[in-house]
Amino acid sequence: MLKKLLMAAALSAIAASAIADNAARAQAEQTIAMKDGSTLYIFKGGKMAMEDKLGRATRMEQGVVMETKDGQKLIMHGDEVGRLAPLLKQDHRGA
Numbered sequence: 904m905l906k907k908l909l910m911a912a913a914l915s916a917i918a919a920s921a922i923a924d925n926a927a928r929a930q931a932e933q934t935i936a937m938k939d940g941s942t943l944y945i946f947k948g949g950k951m952a953m954e955d956k957l958g959r960a961t962r963m964e965q966g967v968v969m970e971t972k973d974g975q976k977l978i979m980h981g982d983e984v985g986r987l988a989p990l991l992k993q994d995h996r997g998a
């Protein structure tokens with residue numbers, strides 16, 4: 904019985920974190936998983952921002968070649984860290 908309750912708690916925690924990710928993802932046209940565990944956000948107009956694997960908005964030089972999780976190469980365009988940071992802060996509030 905206790906095991907079942909713990910399981911339910913774990914599942915609802917997962918669901919909550921999926922929902923909590925929405926503010927940043929809703930603002931982006933597209934998000935792409937990167938090979939190093941970070942996430943690339945592409946905003947309308949093609950400007951990009953990076954979220955590191957710990958969920959923090961991170962700086963990245965424009966023009967740097969990055970590799971996606973599935974092995975594609977992308978070139979960093981823009982560095983919208985100031986745009987992504989408050990969205991991520993909103994998403995991770997209380998976490």
Ligand SMILES: [Cu+2]
Binds near residue numbers: 979
């Ligand atoms: Cu990048």
